[in-house]
Amino acid sequence: MKKFYLFLGLVLVYSFLAIAMNHKIHKEKLTGRWNVMVVGAPSGYQEYIVDIKENKGEHKMDVIFVDSDYKIPNLALTSNEEKLTGSLNVDNEKVDITIWEEKGVVQGTAASPSIGVLPIEFTRANK
Numbered sequence: 001m002k003k004f005y006l007f008l009g010l011v012l013v014y015s016f017l018a019i020a021m022n023h024k025i026h027k028e029k030l031t032g033r034w035n036v037m038v039v040g041a042p043s044g045y046q047e048y049i050v051d052i053k054e055n056k057g058e059h060k061m062d063v064i065f066v067d068s069d070y071k072i073p074n075l076a077l078t079s080n081e082e083k084l085t086g087s088l089n090v091d092n093e094k095v096d097i098t099i100w101e102e103k104g105v106v107q108g109t110a111a112s113p114s115i116g117v118l119p120i121e122f123t124r125a126n127k
Contacts, residue, residue: 035124
């Protein structure tokens, strides 16, 4: 019986380590340069390029507005339950951004009081 409990304990430890390693892998998949489309946003606010960087566990993102070449550098992102979250001001309105990776696909949402919650589509950008 002791061998069974030892075996069960080792399986649990291995499972927790696998989950922790998987968590890190997901975050690494989010970093890099992305073409972004905010589905349903008003004209001029749909296309962006984002560059997500990670340094010593801290994530930051550069946001480039495609239609105007306006850039928001070093937007701080918070890491929370396998998601990155942050907020930025667009035309004096706070927009909350959430980004995550699920089944190999990077996904996200943009939320603001005037437009509600809109899905964000990510495609890997060429450098």
